[in-house]
Amino acid sequence: MSRSIVEGVGPIHPFNEFLQVGSIPSVWCPGCGIGTVVNIFIETIEKLKVDVEKLCVLSGIGCTGKIIDYLKFNSAHKVNGSVLQYASEFKMKNPDKKVVVFLNDVDLMIAGSDDLLNIGTKGMDVFVIYINNFIYYVLIEHRSLLKTPFMGTTTDMSSASPFNIPHLAKSCGARYVARWTPLHVRRLMYSMRDALQRDSLSFVEVISPCLIYYASDGIVGRSFDRMKLFHDNAVIKHNEPIENLDIRFQDKVIVGEFIDEREK
Amino acid sequence: MKAEVHIIKERCKGCGICIEICQASVLEISEELNTNGYHPPVAKNPEACINCGMCEMFCPDFAIWVTVVKEADVNV
Numbered sequence: 001m002s003r004s005i006v007e008g009v010g011p012i013h014p015f016n017e018f019l020q021v022g023s024i025p026s027v028w029c030p031g032c033g034i035g036t037v038v039n040i041f042i043e044t045i046e047k048l049k050v051d052v053e054k055l056c057v058l059s060g061i062g063c064t065g066k067i068i069d070y071l072k073f074n075s076a077h078k079v080n081g082s083v084l085q086y087a088s089e090f091k092m093k094n095p096d097k098k099v100v101v102f103l104n105d106v107d108l109m110i111a112g113s114d115d116l117l118n119i120g121t122k123g124m125d126v127f128v129i130y131i132n133n134f135i136y137y138v139l140i141e142h143r144s145l146l147k148t149p150f151m152g153t154t155t156d157m158s159s160a161s162p163f164n165i166p167h168l169a170k171s172c173g174a175r176y177v178a179r180w181t182p183l184h185v186r187r188l189m190y191s192m193r194d195a196l197q198r199d200s201l202s203f204v205e206v207i208s209p210c211l212i213y214y215a216s217d218g219i220v221g222r223s224f225d226r227m228k229l230f231h232d233n234a235v236i237k238h239n240e241p242i243e244n245l246d247i248r249f250q251d252k253v254i255v256g257e258f259i260d261e262r263e264k
Numbered sequence: 265m266k267a268e269v270h271i272i273k274e275r276c277k278g279c280g281i282c283i284e285i286c287q288a289s290v291l292e293i294s295e296e297l298n299t300n301g302y303h304p305p306v307a308k309n310p311e312a313c314i315n316c317g318m319c320e321m322f323c324p325d326f327a328i329w330v331t332v333v334k335e336a337d338v339n340v
């Protein structure tokens with residue numbers, strides 16, 4: 001690992017140049033997977049030697065929205081599901097910028113799927129990282145949009161039907177679709193690396209459990225166990241048919257690289 | 265090739281991911297508290313570090329990383 005060799009420098013974290021150092025530690029709960037995703041994202045940017053002036057990071061609402069508070073990139077924070085709409089407007093005005101969008105359930109499933117369709121069908125070069133923690137809802141009737149695997153202690157949760165998010169991304173025109181958990185660090189990094197190099201809509205779903213959610217239901221103890229629950233229940237199946245990717249209650253989560261259509 | 269583990273105690277949130285992920289059992293939770301009230305890890309067994317970089321990749325708060333110590337420096 002050549003980047004670990006820091007010569008003539010004292011104990012400075014190698015990613016400090018990409019971080020708002022004063023804001024760290026982050027507000028995320030100890031052990032939340034979002035922080036690991038940010039770490040992997042910065043590593044990808046550093047490995048690819050992406051020109052950070054050409055990069056624009058957007059984020060939406062909720063815990064995922066806090067990501068840009070810790071990054072020293074061009075960035076914007078858009079509330080209440082308008083981040084994908086902003087991404088498409090921004091990309092139209094600045095076609096030379098690489099747009100990376102961090103989303104959660106509200107930004108995509110509740111308010112942004114029409115904008116994802118807009119971005120995909122127009123072939124815009126936007127990289128969407130969707131951090132799925134199965135939790136977010138703004139109104140009580142939104143609650144059943146996403147199915148929570150491995151638990152179903154409340155009746156309204158277990159009655160929800162599963163939703164296949166990679167299928168949605170593919171239908172909207174994404175030409176790179178992958179899904180990982182934060183504990184698949186290297187594979188997630190390779191997916192981010194591939195997705196960043198595409199010049200159309202690329203979509204990576206990261207299944208990162210919300211620890212608070214699990215703690216309040218008394219399911220498992222330590223934060224690492226909660227992350228590991230998803231990692232251990234994931235099966236890697238590259239190029240799995242996109243119809244099979246919905247997450248069913250107490251079933252295995254299929255992760256992998258599902259679609260990789262290169263430009264001809 | 266030897267590796268050295270660096271930990272910024274004040275950044276750590278005590279999640280323990282680095283301790284769990286380390287295959288070489290280098291790290292251990294320490295007794296001391298940082299200003300946020302978390303127990304940061306400590307390298308109890310630094311010679312065993314194999315410089316895999318996993319703790320660095322997993323840490324959500326950029327509190328831990330490894331650097332390679334050059335042989336010349338080790339001998340001095």
Ligand code: SF4
Pocket residue numbers: 027028029032033034063133209210211212213
């Ligand atoms: S564990 Fe849940 S509430 Fe805590 S930062 Fe992560 S997503 Fe947010």
Ligand code: SF4
Pocket residue numbers: 267269285286287288289290291312313314315316317318319320330
């Ligand atoms: S670099 Fe690898 S062996 Fe060394 S402390 Fe980190 S996880 Fe353990």
Ligand code: SF4
Pocket residue numbers: 271275276277278279280281282283304305322323324325326327328
């Ligand atoms: S992974 Fe980072 S934040 Fe968590 S205990 Fe280790 S050093 Fe602290």
